[in-house]
Amino acid sequence: MKKRILTGDNTTGRLHLGHYVGSLENRVKLQNDYDTFIILADVHSLAYPKYIGEPDLIADSILQVAMDNLSVGLDPAKVTIFAESTVPEIYELASLLSMLVPYPRILRNPTIKDEIRDKELGDNYSLGFLNFPVMMASDILSVRADLVPVGEDQSPHLELTREIAHKFNSTYGEVFKEPEGMIGRVARLVGLDGGVKMTKSLGNAIFLSDDAGTVRKKVMKMYTDPNRLHPSDPGKVDGNPVFIYHDAFNTDKEEVADLKKRYVTGKVGDVEVKEKLVVALEKLLEPIRQRRSKYENDTDAVRGILIEGAKRTRTEALATLDLVREKMKLPRF
Template sequence: MKRILTGDNTTGKLHLGHYVGSLENRVKLQDEYETFIVLADMHSFAYPKYVENPEVINASAKEVLLDNLAVGLNPDNVTFFPESAVPEIYELATILSMLVTHNRALRNPTIKEEIKDKNLGDNYSLGFINFPLLQVADILSVQADLVPVGEDQLPHLELTNEVVRRFNQVYGNTLKEIEGKVGRVKRLVGIDGNVKMTKSLNNAIYLSDFAQEVEKKVMSMYTDPTRIHPTDPGHIEGNPVFIYLDAFGTEEDNAQINEYKNRYMIGKVRDIEVKKYLAQVLNNFLDPIRKRRVQFESQPGLVKKILKEGTQKTRAEAQKTLEEVKKAMKLNYFE
């Protein structure tokens, strides 16, 4: 069976953008692929504001695991592990970093975007520049075939394949290239109209938000800035409210959504009416996720067992990969 590896930074709970970007594909593919989910806690330390707040990362790792379980990933079939608990990944990352120039690391567009979005200036660590290599090692440690990701993570996958090709060229055919699978919504806009929903901009609806929180956030959503009065014709394209309706509405909702679109474009419906309907659609979508989350929250022993067993399995696979890599590099001194 082919393998998936993907995961999440442990810097807070997961939101709707994570769902349409990657989580949805994880759930759909979990029976077709042997799936590994990394809780990327060491990645999280790459951001300056978390370096002195390890308790946030620790708590977030548990929240991220619960979110993955809540959307429908089956722990009997899916392997979860914290990145920091698999030291073989660090060793593999160190080895692979020898094949990547410093300039190549800095050219990563996702790194550039992160520096800009988070106003890091030049206040970032060596670990921040290296964390794409750590992600490469995450993927290759279990010899994954497919990586479901958001569009913003594609540069990391390109780097992964560059490293694979370079390693195989120098040391022989040892590692394999991977494919990415982007979600049906490449980047979900934030509730403030920003091009991306993200925790750092406080423009997210979380998978664990209560119904009242969802409604409050929806009612504050950015819509069409050119529409001053309810009777003004409105724009559908680029309007977050309608983007969310298209993303999370069911087939049963399609007729109502289309009616709202038609009325909105001719100025026959108020924003507040459409927003109330969106809140209903989102809460219908989130209700089963919230219920599953509560079920796992009530079983902390089971959650800990899932992580422990997942770590053991991942370490065993990572050790095999590391042995093959070292053998190819003539570093197998004790065989």
């Protein structure tokens, strides 16, 4: 029997290059070797104050994020894709698992603390926001996953998942595996503006669905070395967003090495470096656009994939929930 993966995305807008190197490409590589579940976490999306009043955006994003996953090369015959809200067993499981988590443990979660600080939430966050990590644990444990490809910022949530699984097993009896994480080859892709992370909300992202003209426009506006005023000035490569992207996406490593050598000696301008980055990105993005176009022209097929995914996931989650209730001596009359 194949080992199992669960991974996924919040449904707060289309996915971008940061998602690709953080998790998506690992999903594609592993889909033949693992029984893979992809969750479209629409309920999780409601945890953020920014989106609680945006039901239309979240609903539309379910379809958009599903197409993003399919367009990078996930095969619906091999993976199970579902919307979180269509599997109510996850909510019941989350409620039961939350009994095992001390409130101060959630407040110590570094991702929760970072989100409160970075989004300037103050004390304007919901109980659902604090419960986000427990809900994520329930997503993962509902299908008893072995492996979870995640972005670096989600690692603390996965660590809590392992703690919950261990505590449940030691308290009530063996049900859950303690899943391992897999971080993408670029743990956290910087934004186009040089910010610490590419993110939709800051407008510093290249989306997988961006057309060629938009990609080019965004790349040509990218931050480089702020101290370099002329092409003949020696430039800095380390920490330079354009070269970070070359390292991540340009498969011609000889070209990258040549650009770096000329850049630090003032023998190449930012324009040429960016032009070559556009070419490298288009090699990745054009096939993705072509696959996405097929699904955009047949959204009923995408909805069918999600319906079938929900059916299969509910079967698995219900089996897990029955085991949990049995171990906890909770009656089913």
